[in-house]
Amino acid sequence: MITPEMISDAKSGNANALLAEMEPRIQRAVRKFGPDAPDLAQEARVAVWESIGVLRSEEPAPCAAYLGIIIDSAVRTSRLNARGVGIGVAHIFSRALAQSEGDVDAAFELSQRKDVFGEKRLSRNAAEDAREAWRWTTSLDTPFGERESTLYDVLPMGAHRETPENQHAIEQVKRTLLNLGPSKRKILILAYGLGGNAPLSDEEIAQRMGTRVRTVQNERARAKRQFAMYFRP
Known part of the structure; x- marks a missing residue:
């Protein structure tokens, strides 16, 4: 106070x-x-x-x-x-x-x-x-639901849990990711650990994809904007 x-x-x-x-x-x-x-x-x-x-x-x-x-x-x-x-x-x-x-x-x-x-x-x-x-408000970081969890949190790959109340959001996020191009989808998966592994930094993603850190940052920003455009809760 x-x-x-x-x-x-x-x-x-x-x-x-x-x-x-x-x-x-x-x-x-x-x-x-x-x-x-x-x-x-x-x-x-x-x-x-x-x-x-x-x-x-x-x-x-x-x-x-x-x-x-x-x-x-x-x-x-x-x-x-x-x-x-x-x-x-x-x-x-x-x-x-x-x-x-x-x-x-x-x-x-x-x-x-x-x-x-x-x-x-x-x-x-x-x-x-x-x-x-x-x-452009809806992204994997955006608060979702009354408890202010995020879309990333409700993904079983990200939070290691899945509940009936989260199922709709999980399916919507998965479908949205499929709408992205391969490079953008891969960057989001790596950045948020959606493949079951720990999230990677921009530097680690750039090394894995054989590109520059700045390229990863720009592509990630575009990927999140596209995610926001496609996602429908």
């Missing part, structure tokens, strides 16, 4: 305790909004640090609520930016998502309104690009 002392210390330059207290909130935002982008948690930490100076109160409840908004905004914006959306467009669409309570189609319309965003409103093409990027 955030305390007035944590807030006071943070304003004085010692934010370690406050950042540690907000870390679970940061991790929840990352799991919810963009687990497939690697630097989201750090972006959220930076956003919290930069926001400390504008905290007007040392009351824990309003500060926690404000920092929660900052964290969600930072994660949404960074996730869109990581998927090729310019930072300015990502920031506006992130704000539109917040105002539309996560409804991506409502955010698409809202982000284009001059009465809401003034001259910073998005063009239809920019809003469309941001909407499509945001919809």
Whole structure:
């Protein structure tokens, strides 16, 4: 729980305790909004640090609520930016998502309104690009179901367990993998240990496939986007 002392210390330059207290909130935002982008948690930490100076109160409840908004905004914006959306467009669409309570189609319309965003409103093409990027949400890392397990977790090859409630997801993931090209399918299988072995790093996959690490990283990113497009829960 955030305390007035944590807030006071943070304003004085010692934010370690406050950042540690907000870390679970940061991790929840990352799991919810963009687990497939690697630097989201750090972006959220930076956003919290930069926001400390504008905290007007040392009351824990309003500060926690404000920092929660900052964290969600930072994660949404960074996730869109990581998927090729310019930072300015990502920031506006992130704000539109917040105002539309996560409804991506409502955010698409809202982000284009001059009465809401003034001259910073998005063009239809920019809003469309941001909407499509945001919809790339389903991947093997994405939270699935009420317990926030992931699609990787429900695979018997990944979690070494299979239950009746997971069976539908398991079959859907298997069918989706079959829709990918051989190279993309192999990279996902190796990266997530879906063949019954331990997951491999990008370096290990590159060595096994006889290619460059950067090639593996690019192909894995494309594979996960295609997985997101094909997967239907």
